[in-house]
Amino acid sequence: MKRLLTFTFSILLCTITMSAQNFTDHLQSTASGQGTVTVHQDSILNDMVNGKKQFVPEKKEEKKELPGIQTGKKTKARGYRIQVYWGGSTRTDQTNAQRAGTKVTTLFPELQSYTSFESPNWRCRVGDFVTRQEASDYLSKLKEARIANDAIIVKSEVYIYQ
Secondary structure (H helix, E strand, C coil), X not given: CHHHHHHHHHHHHHHHHHHHCCHHHHHHCCCCCCCCCCCCCCHHHHHHHCCCCCCCXXXXXXXXXXXXXXXXXXXXXXXXXXXEEECCCCHHHHHHHHHHHHHHHHHCCCCCEEEEEXXXXXXXXXXXXXXXXXXXXXXXXXXHCCCCCCCEEEEEEEEEEC
């Protein structure tokens, strides 16, 4: 019992000693017969690690609006999307679906890409079109760009921006 109390007391004493000392200072302290640790870090990070300063995130810049990209409040509605990829259930199929979406959004940044798994297939759909005519116009643009020759228009739940 005495050993347990002595052990607990020594752990408590070490904890109090370490908390009173800066963490990085404790790491960098030298002791005979032991190696040395050198810490290279920003002074702000040093203050945060040692509890002297709290992290306050910087304000983000407002997003610049790109032409054709819709912003505002979005609501769900019935509409159309263009399905540019559908495949099996393997990881390769997942990667191919994501690549197809990236390929489309690179050339047409105003289109949103939606990659999902609907058992047993991976699929990638792009766009939020209210009318079939809008989807048809973009489908012809995709085929002209030779991005998705096998793409089709499908009914889907889409986001409408107000």
